[in-house]
Amino acid sequence: MKNHLRVLLLAAGPGLLVPAGAALAQTAPAAQSVLATQATIGKLPLSLAQAIDYAVKNKPTLLATRLGEQTAKAKVGEIRSAGLPQVNVAANVADNFKLQKSLVNFGALGGGASATTLTQADITAAQNGGTVNLGTVQLPSEPVPPQAFAFGLQWAGNTSASVSQLLFDGAYLIGLKAAKVYEELAQKQTQQAEIEVVEQVSKAYYSTLVARERLQLLSRNVQRLDTLLYQTNETFKAGFAEKLDVQRLQVQRNNLVVEQQKAARLTELSVALLKFQMGLPQSQDVRLTDELSNALVDAGTLRQRLGAASFATGAGDIGLGPVPTAPATPTTDAGAQRDQDQQTALSGARTGQLAAAFNYNNRIEFSTLETQQALAGLDLANRRAGAYPRLLATAAYGFSGSGKTASDLFGFRGPDSRTGNGFSNQNWFGFGNVGLSLQIPVFDGFRRKYLVQQSRIQQQIIERGFETLRQSIDLQDTQSRTSLVNALDVLDNQKANLALAEEVARVSRIKFEEGVGANLEVISAETGLREAQTNYYAALYDVLVAKVDRDKATGELYRKASN
Template sequence: MNNKLFTLITAFLLAMGACVSASAQEAASGGGNAFSLQQCIDYAMHNTVAVQNAEIDAKIADAKVAETTGLGLPQVNLEANFVDNLKIRTTFLPAQFFDPEAPAGAQTPVQFGVKYSSDVAVNVQQLLFDGTFFMGLKAAKTFTELSKKQLTQTKIETVANVTKAYYTVLISRERLEILKENHDAIEKIYKETKMFYEAGMVEQIEVDRLEVALNNIKVQKENAEQLTVVSEQLLKYQMGMKLDEQIELSENLEEAGKALAAYNAENTKNLRIEQSILETSIALNELERKAKFSEYYPKLYAFGSYGYTAGGNSMSDMGEWFDLANVGVSFKMPIFSGMMKSKQLEQIKLEGLKLENTKVGLEKQITIEQKNAEIDYETNLKNLQTQKRNMEVAKHVLDIANIKFKEGVGSSLEVSNAEKDYVTAADSYYSSLFNAITAKVDLEKANGTLSVD
């Protein structure tokens, strides 16, 4: 694990406010079930906020379809009114209606109505034809399809993030184990050399060299312990697990190596989820255009109502109720809307052109991503093989240096250099392993073959 990766992960978790003060041994020794990679992914599918919100969005889309469908069903309302006519409206009628001898043109003020009136009725309205409704229903169903695809996209991102975080933990723990072994080995040699020095058998410089080597590897071990805690916190975050819970992993790096070796970089490329989402967005834009154009069509509704009404100049006069009923058909034909609809249609068409341009750009971008991902994967795989060989050679050199030192034909400088070279080689190997795993995940994403099941 290189220092750059360690810095990035540390900064990420510090920004989240995660606590990294516990030791790696404490994090690894706790209870809880051992998680395989697939179990971590399954856990994340049920607990990460991103997936949960995407699932909620899918349910909202389903509800939207039901809402739009409901507009085409009968709309039934119960209406009730009570009115206190504080001042009854006055109407003027010719005075001769009441008095034939009244002068011509004279007016008599009269009031029609009662002080109190009340009515209650059930009103029913049924859509017969509205082009906007039918287009809106199709658009709502397409929107549901879009939300489900966006859920799939979120799951793909979650799989990628959890996979990378899972192997980061495994690599961090393996690197820590190597540093612990080297620390113990140098510490043992340091103590033996110090005894030889006190017995006058070696020089002070031998002891000093080993002390420097011991201090250096101690610092590296402490950093690795922190990195292990940080990587575990990152994995739990990507899974949606509480950061103070313990987690154990059941897989190992050997299995990861086998998966890398077995992976075929020439796997058939599938339609990327981004392409599928864009295709659905284009279809949705077309439906939106048709829905807006359908606003030029007439609208036809049937309606009817039945109820009762009563009135009187006092509350006691309202004892008798009279029924009322009506049925009819409502027709509405738009003639002129001040060019508003045409400008709205123009905006929708322009949005459609943007989507088509985005489609062309996305296809080019995906082609480049796939090519780069293939090159990156192949390069990292070759580099991994080289770094693995370097680590094996460095370990062999270290073993020989230790044997020679114990037999008195080697020096502490040779041992400390061999230890340093081995740790460097191991660090490079595990960095290469992480890069290869990451490249594999990125290649699967680029090819659209990263499974979310």
């Protein structure tokens, strides 16, 4: 039981985006059954919440993790079973083809004039398992030496039932405490795996939305360029345009069609990746019901939460501010400034308000490490409990028998059995006992001492791990915040560039249609527009991914996915 316990102890607000998986736990059972039915027929409609819900229930890696959780529960049941009554039934039959012999001294029995002795014929009969009638004879001058006798019969058997009940065992009591902690550890490991799935599905879903939106935009670009090419070709036929103008637009259209085909294949690949992250068969057709516009909300509100400056105004969360001036000369001394810098570094470069609001326990890794620390403490207590006594109550009842032959043994003759001349002929006899078994460890060669030392060192390692994990979480928090702020700035910039590129392309087309602009100017404007569109959607995807990473770094991703 202690070995099993060792195994158990050692196993061991508004923002830029709609919260990833915000409706994970709100999916009604009826809706879930419809989703499961649609997964086999026709196109499967998927919102982000439904995609996450399906992945959490069907992702093979998560199913394997949950099997590990069930294994942990079974292991806990195994430990608890040690405290229940242990019942055993045993039976055996033996053919003593060579009976064991023992020496018996039938010599002088006290120095009298006579004694009980045996003749050689009696000895031979006894050695062969025969019946010997002892008589009183005159003692010889020299006593008879010890003689070898065979006890028992050739065939012997017994059957018994035994029961034992553990009354006290320090290791078992600690194991009961560790059982709940061990189950919590398995559950947190499953939660951590679910967070990874939520992150992967969210990013894959956003990637598919962006790819789909860009493909639609390319389709509109091709239609617009087709119209322009048709108008230019008609103008060329009328003699008001050069053939070179038509050819340039034709090259432009060919390149745009190739780009559209590439985007279509990339969109298909994004859908395939989404299916993989969900654990959905690749043969199942899906239809994304969420729109990219629904994933974006007020970026200014998110900037206020982050305490970040706006790319457009540079004034942070207070709106348009005055022109920046040179910083005032600090009035604090060098020591105070050094303390302030150290405090800023320890808070992960967060402002005081944000640092105070950050809770490490929101991160599943921190909570898991706390559970491992609790298990390490129970492991130390378990090893110390090795010095406690162990008390069991025992009871047994059974029958044993013997016979000269196998058929004689299995005759099962009881106390009422008699021979022809009236002698008892019983060959099976019952036995029973009850008792207590006390085991007190006295000295084990200092083995327990060194085991306790190992457990203490393991506790110290976990304590050091807390500091490392805090620093890692601080770094991830700072990195995710910086990445999100930078992505917001890039998105604002690319959005402004896209608006300018659209205006340039519109004016260039009007000038060309009115005959006051060059064809080359239109082509250059269209190229710049497509580049601005590509950059915009790339920046948009970066913002979506950065927001998911930010939610994961602050420990909000799982909470939002389970609300």
